[in-house]
Amino acid sequence: MRSWIRVLACLAACAVAGMAPATRASAATAALTANWYESAPYYLTLDPGAPDLTQVMAATGQRAFELAFILAPNGGGCSPTWDGTDPVSSDTQVAAVIRAVRGAGGDVSISAGGFGGTKLGQTCSGAAATAAAYQQVIGAYGLHAIDFDLEEPEIENATAIANEVGAAQILQANNPGLLVTVTIPSTGTGANWFGQQLLNQAKSLGFVPADYSIMPFDGGFNGASSQIAALNGLHQQLVTTFGWSSAAAWQHEGVSSMNGRTDSAEIFTQSDFQSVLSFATSNGMSRYTYWSVNRDRQCPPPNNGGLSSECSSITQAAWDFTAFTVQFAKATPTTAPAPPPPINSGHCVAAWSSTAVYVGADMASFGGHNWTAKWWTQGDTPGGGAGVWTDDGPCSP
Numbered sequence: 001m002r003s004w005i006r007v008l009a010c011l012a013a014c015a016v017a018g019m020a021p022a023t024r025a026s027a028a029t030a031a032l033t034a035n036w037y038e039s040a041p042y043y044l045t046l047d048p049g050a051p052d053l054t055q056v057m058a059a060t061g062q063r064a065f066e067l068a069f070i071l072a073p074n075g076g077g078c079s080p081t082w083d084g085t086d087p088v089s090s091d092t093q094v095a096a097v098i099r100a101v102r103g104a105g106g107d108v109s110i111s112a113g114g115f116g117g118t119k120l121g122q123t124c125s126g127a128a129a130t131a132a133a134y135q136q137v138i139g140a141y142g143l144h145a146i147d148f149d150l151e152e153p154e155i156e157n158a159t160a161i162a163n164e165v166g167a168a169q170i171l172q173a174n175n176p177g178l179l180v181t182v183t184i185p186s187t188g189t190g191a192n193w194f195g196q197q198l199l200n201q202a203k204s205l206g207f208v209p210a211d212y213s214i215m216p217f218d219g220g221f222n223g224a225s226s227q228i229a230a231l232n233g234l235h236q237q238l239v240t241t242f243g244w245s246s247a248a249a250w251q252h253e254g255v256s257s258m259n260g261r262t263d264s265a266e267i268f269t270q271s272d273f274q275s276v277l278s279f280a281t282s283n284g285m286s287r288y289t290y291w292s293v294n295r296d297r298q299c300p301p302p303n304n305g306g307l308s309s310e311c312s313s314i315t316q317a318a319w320d321f322t323a324f325t326v327q328f329a330k331a332t333p334t335t336a337p338a339p340p341p342p343i344n345s346g347h348c349v350a351a352w353s354s355t356a357v358y359v360g361a362d363m364a365s366f367g368g369h370n371w372t373a374k375w376w377t378q379g380d381t382p383g384g385g386a387g388v389w390t391d392d393g394p395c396s397p
Contacts, residue, residue, distance in 0.1 A: 029102045029107055029142070031107070031144035031145075031177065032063055032064055032106070032107045032144070033334035033335065034179060034210070034333070034334060034335055034336040035328075035329045035330075035332045035333065035334050036062075036063045036064040036106075036107070036329050037064050037107075037109050037144070037145040037179050037181075038179075038181075038210070038211070038254070038286055038287040038288070038289075038328075038329070038332065038336075039062070039064065039287075039288055039289060039325040039326065039328045039329035039332075040062075040064035040065050040066040040108070040109050040145075040289060040325070041062070041065060041066060041289050041290050041291075041292065041293045041296075041321070041322055041325050042065075042066045042068050042111060042256075042289065042290070042291045042292040042293065043065045043066060043067055043068065043292060043293045043294065044068050044069075044292055044294050044309070045067045045068065045082060045093070045094050045097055046082055046083050046085075046086065046093065046094075047294050047309065047310075049294070049309075049310045050293075050294050051293060051294065051296075051297070052100075053065055053097065053100065053101050053104075053106075053293070054100050054101065054103075054104045056293060056296075056319055056322060057101070057104050057105075057106055058104075059318070059319050060319045060322045060323055060326050061326050062106075062322050062325060062326050062329075063105065063106040063107065063329070064106055064107050064108060064109060064145075065101060065106070065108050065109075065293065066108070066109050066110070066111050066147055066289065067094065067097070067098075067108050067109070067110050067111065068111045068114055068149070068292070069082075069083060069111055069112065069113060069114035069116075069117070069149065070082065070088070070110060070111070070112040070113075070120070070134070070137055071083060071084040071112075071113075071114070071117040071118060071119060071120070072084065072117070072118045072119060072120045072122065072123040072124075073085075073087070073118075074117070074118070076118075076123055077123060078120060078123050078124040078125065078129055078130070078132075078133050079133060079136070080120065080133050080134065080136055080137045082094055083117065084117045084118065088136055088137050088140050089136070089140075091140070094141075095140075095141070098141055107144060107145075108141070108143075108145075109143070109144075109145035109146060109147055109179070109181075110137055110141065110143055110145075110146055110147070111146075111147040111148075111149045111183075112134060112137075112146065112147065112148055112149065112164075113148060113149035113150050113151060113154065113164075113183075114149050114151060115151050115152065119150075119154040119160060119164070120133050120134070120163075120164075120167075121150075121154055121157075121159075121160035121161065121162075121163035121164035121167070122154055122157060122160045122163075124163055126163060126166075127162065127163050127165075127166025127167050127169075127170060128166075128167075128170065129163075130163040130164060130166070130167035131166070131167035131168075131170035131171055131174075133167075134146065134167055134171055135171065135174070135175075138171065138175060138178070143178070144177065144178065144179065145178065145179040145180075145181070146168075146171065146178065146179075146180055146181075147180075147181045147182075147183060148164055148165075148168050148180070148181070148182045148183065148209075149183040150164055150182065150183065150184055150198060151184070151185055151215075152185070155184065155185065155194045155195065155198060156194050158197065158201075161194075161197070161198050161201055162201055165182075165198065165201050165202050165205060165207060166205065168180050168182065168207065168209060169205055169207040172207075172209070179210050179336060180209045180210055181209055181210050181211055181212075181213060181254065181287060182198075182202075182209045182211070182212050182213070183212075183213045183214075183215065183254075183256050184198060184212065184213070184214060184215070185214070185215055185219075186214035186215050186216045186217075186219060186230050186234070187219055187230065187233075188216075188219065188220065188221065188226060188229060188230055188233075189229070189230065189233040190214065190230055190231075190232075190233025190234040190235075190236070190237045191212075191214055191233075191234055191237055195214070196237060196241070199212070199237065199238075199241045199242075200241065203241055203242060208242075208252070208339040208340065209252075210252065210286065210287075210336050211251075211252045211253055211254045211285075211286045211287045212234070212238065212252065212253060212254065213253070213254030213255055213256045213287050213289070214230060214231070214234050214254075214255065214256070215256045215257070215258070215291075216230040216231065216255065216257065217257060217258040217262045217263075217264075217266055217268065218258070218262050218263050218264045218266070219264075220264075220266075221262075221266050222266065223268070223272055224268075224271070224272040224273075224275035224276050224279075225275075227255070227257065227268075227272070227276050228275070228276060228279050231253070231255055231276075231279065231280075231285075234253060235249050235250060235253055235283075238252065238253060240362050240363070241363075242340070242363075243349035243350075243363040243370070244340045245340070247284065248337075248340035250283045250284045250285055250286075251284055251285075251286055251337040251340075252286060252337070252339070252340070253285050253286065253287070254280075254285060254286055254287025254288065254289070255276060255280060255285065255287065255288055255289070256287075256289045256290060256291065257272075257273065257276065257289075257290040257291070258290060258291045258292075258295075259273070259290050259291075259292075259295055259296060259312050259321040260295060260311075260312025260313050260314040260316070260321075261306075261307055261308075261312065261313035261314065262307075263307060265307075267314060269314060270316065270320050270321070270324075273290070273321055273324045274324065276288075277324050277327060277328055280328065281328065281331045281332065286332065286336065286337065288324070288325060288328040288332075289325060290321055290324075290325065292309075293322060294309060294310060295308065295309065295310065295311055295312050296312065296316075296318065296319050296320065296321045296322050297310070297311045297312065297316075297318050297319075298311060298312065298314075298315065298316050298317070298318070299311035299312065299313050302314065302315040302316075303315060347395060347396065347397075348365040348368075348370060348395035348396060348397050349363045349364060349365050349370055349395070350363075350364060350365065351364065351365050351366065352364035352365065352366040352371065352381075352382055354379050354381075355378070355379070356378065357376070357377075357378045358373040358376070358377050358378070359373060359375070359376050359377075360373055360374060360375045360376070363392070364382065365395055366381070366382040366383070367382065367383060368394055368395065368396075369382070369383070369391055369392065369393060369394055369395060370391075370392040370393065370395045371383070371389040371390065371391060371392060372389065372390045372392055373388060373389060373390075374387075374388055374389065374390060375388065377389075
């Protein structure tokens with residue numbers, strides 16, 4: 001019954017305004033500079049207790065937020081919905097949030113995926129169909145940025161990940177200026193095994209998003225030092241997988257943390273966020289965000305020993321953690337770095353060494369070609385009879 005009331009109310013309001021809800025939301029604004037989208041904290045939009053983002057903006061100076069999450073319908077299909085329940089095509093809730101943020105001088109990015117629900121990559125027939133579903137969201141809200149938050153169980157499904165990564169590449173090509181970010185799970189040493197497979201998939205497509213972020217929480221982490229170790233691990237994975245320079249890898253790396261008490265009872269305080277922020281800015285990382293603005297408040301009582309979606313379960317002032325994303329936005333370049341040369345650009349990566357150990361996805365140049373190792377190898381010449389190496393084509397210094 002309430003859904004029909006919502007639809008009827010929407011139809012009446014839109015008739016007065018002379019346009020559909022999606023069109024009203026997309027009466028679009030100019031894009032913000034990249035640093036704001038790259039610092040946008042996550043916001044669970046359909047949470048009944050969600051804070052008013054214009055109040056957060058006024059209190060902190062944050063100008064962008066990552067609205068979560070776009071999913072497939074709970075009943076199946078390849079059309080975009082909010083949290084699996086509210087179709088984007090008939091949205092009457094999120095559009096109002098976006099209008100309010102834009103009216104206050106800000107903007108939003110929209111995040112697809114997350115931990116719960118069914119993802120579009122799992123239900124759509126291929127990358128093109130998945131991209132078409134996301135294109136509806138971009139058009140409905142006049143988006144300048146989109147995040148692909150690729151977690152379990154989707155990330156463990158090779159077909160679903162091929163659909164999502166392929167869709168991200170299509171959207172980036174079809175929407176000039178669209179800032180595309182990819183967020184994946186983390187272990188203590190970087191992206192997990194499935195995350196590495198995702199990087200390999202992107203490599204095979206020649207796809208380079210604005211950045212890859214890991215989520216160093218809910219995996220046995222203990223304070224900022226463990227998160228920094230994971231970020232160093234991701235950095236090496238980016239260098240090794242894509243053959244990027246160290247500087248290029250940092251410029252396309254990000255972190256997405258969780259404030260206060262995490263799902264697995266880890267605790268990340270303001271000092272942890274400050275340490276990771278200092279690491280990110282000193283190395284030239286491009287993204288620094290967290291889950292979530294909804295939780296950036298003190299619980300009653302503060303240190304309640306439990307997990308809440310509405311507060312952090314630690315002692316804090318309101319919006320303490322959002323203040324760190326604002327610091328990051330003000331400390332980083334206002335334009336996204338140019339993408340490094342794609343893997344098939346013809347530039348030679350580091351030369352092969354007969355004494356070095358290579359593992360799957362490691363790259364080396366030899367005989368005027370770039371090569372990628374299929375598995376562990378040492379001393380096997382690229383192009384030799386062992387069949388260890390894939391020929392990526394000719395290259396020049």
